[in-house]
Amino acid sequence: MTLIAARSAVPPQQRRLTLAALLAVALVVVAGILVSAERYGRRVAVGALDARAAAALPLANAALAGEISKQQLLAAVLAEDSDVRALLATPDAASARTIGAKLKALAADAGSSVLYVIGRDGVTVAASNFDAPDSFVGSDYAFRSYFSHAMATGRGFQYGLGTVSRRPGLYLSHRVDGPDGPAGVVVVKAELGRVEANWHDSGYTVFASDGAGVVLATSRPDWRFATLAPLPDEDATRAALQIGDLPLRPLPLRSDSDGLMTAPAGGGTVSFAPASGPVGEVAPGWRLTVLIPADAAIAASVRLALFVTIAALLLAAGIGVAIERRRRSVRRRQLALSQMNAELERRVAERTAALAAEMEGREAAEGRVRRLRDELAQANRLSILGQIAAGVAHEVNQPLAAIRTYADNAARLLDAGKGESVRDNLGAIARVTERIGEITGSLRSFARRAAGSAGPVALDDAIDGALSLLAGRIRDSGVVMTRTRGEGAAVVSASRIRLEQIIVNLLQNALDALKGRSDGRIAIAVERAGDTVSLRVADNGSGIAPEVADTLFMPFITTKEAGLGLGLVISAEIARELGGTLRLGDQGGPGAVFVLELPCAP
Known part of the structure; x- marks a missing residue:
């Protein structure tokens, strides 16, 4: 009754003013909450987009760097080609056409736009487009910077327009050295079309710019040769790119307050989340930029935030109205809210425990994966031991027979009273016993689990160990084994047992490939180049079929009738763990060549 009386005492106009003031305050608060x-x-959306852009950048960079590296390697290999050197030393039309046909086939295989050989005077002597109307043969490219840089420093790198095709591309050159100095230059033009197509198919906008800030390779052709910032010397940039009077317009990108990039589109603008970084050593001075479309993701995130906020406000308003209308049930309400809070805390605790268990399970799974990988490598070694057991048994039987003979001789000599001769026979028995110990020691060393840490290992010692394990099989197969040692001692950073496992796998595969052949040959060669040591194992077997070569290092891919397809996979994984690589080399003739590259020991 007192409350009703108090309400009645308030004038209606004052109540309306108070209600209006409260409503205005509520609207301001709601507007502020919605803005927040x-x-x-x-x-939230910008943060997620930045993370996506940062994750996409290495993938886009790998595609570009991989293509450039492949084309650079092609130029370097051709610079060492004997036919190219002979042509540059004594140019003639017949040889030029032969080399041109060879370059044409290589360009088709490598995805190069054009391959051509330039003499020391700057005139092209052979080209992959020798039979085309716009052939480069006879063209003078002495004015090109990729030619002058290669002649001066050994390598050239230039992006620009083709003087004949007027199509942009990356020119990679490598000097050909002759007995009297530089003989010419091998040039690979890569138009990077496949890389740009892959970028475009990803749905992102990707472009690479040079040190001057000029866009070169890009998933948007209309942005090519646009500039990221005003050029301090436009003439110098044009001269470096050799693009003639092609316009160098500013790139239509701007930064906003959220760190996004905006570009005009239709009557408005579109936003992108950027990520940028250097391409790497294969493209000096180049930077790669990935732009992920941001408008749709931001709009969806904002809609979700507003929806959740409005729902929360409506829920709060409903709760307030319910509390206002049901004052008498406050205690019951408070109890229900307490129970809800307790339930929420319980669920949070349960979820926290579940997440902790999940993390422990994931760590345990990762540990099991590591153990399984080690077990697989161990199983591979034991499998190899099973394959060479017969040969090793033969190696042991011979010394055992010799021991029996020496022992019988010693007994007869002892009966004859020839003590000095008995001592000689016992010495021979000791030496044969040491030989048996070396054979069994190699088997025990190879069979036990390899240590995880790497250290300095003499590569020749590892090869000797592998040959010792396979000595019986090599002798029984009749295969001729040749071995070329590099200059000086080749010491690598590796695990001796793991290194022997790789070599045994490669020799086993070579022996399998030569099974049944009377002219089988295996060549082992060691070569050191800088901080890397290469081991080549080559055979004259039937070789690797092209359709198998691309999947050779994938699990369960094998050309053997009884093989599991795991030996090369395990060997390649061990090589990667040791900081090196295992790959299929250039056959250059019958048979297969595998190349193991490892870092030199510090």
């Missing part, structure tokens, strides 16, 4: 929700949703 919109900003929060935008921040």
